[in-house]
Amino acid sequence: GENVEQHPSTLSVQEGDSAVIKCTYSDSASNYFPWYKQELGKGPQLIIDIRSNVGEKKDQRIAVTLNKTAKHFSLHITETQPEDSAVYFCAASRGDYKLSFGAGTTVTVRA
């Protein structure tokens, strides 16, 4: 099955700086890569996703890049704000419901 590894496990950044989270996957048939943000006591919320036919996607301060050859994808958050503090999960699937999640990155934005 799919194995998704996520790094780092914790990330502390100064407000206004950028945050980068990286994930690798093992299943070359995976073609859908969503990113979820989970706040304390809440469920995961989809913040951005990318499919394998594109290499980069951007939505305001959030961007995701995908390198299919190397089987890795990354989340970039620019101009971080305190409300960006949360646990972020990457995931991969073959374009269906069976998402394989990374172990999560706890992001703390220092004011």
Next chain:
Amino acid sequence: NAGVMQNPRHLVRRRGQEARLRCSPMKGHSHVYWYRQLPEEGLKFMVYLQKENIIDESGMPKERFSAEFPKEGPSILRIQQVVRGDSAAYFCASSPPGVNTGELFFGEGSRLTVL
């Protein structure tokens, strides 16, 4: 708010008791998925259901766990004879009818604690 609704949000059970977790999908969604999140880990797929049908239960433990999505009412995840290792957050997700493209909408979860 027509999001995925789960209840109870928190549930405490003693070893050997039964736990029942409920999930109502988003309005217009007919596919329901259950995922489990152990402490400090990512979510893991358990089961995929449509109305009155279990489509894929490959992630469900073979014993003590069962799920249903009846014609009327919410989906239910049932854990019999709970053990401490069942303590986790259980998340339900839903998606609209038709071919699933991977976009899942998660509820806020039910956190089970087994004493």
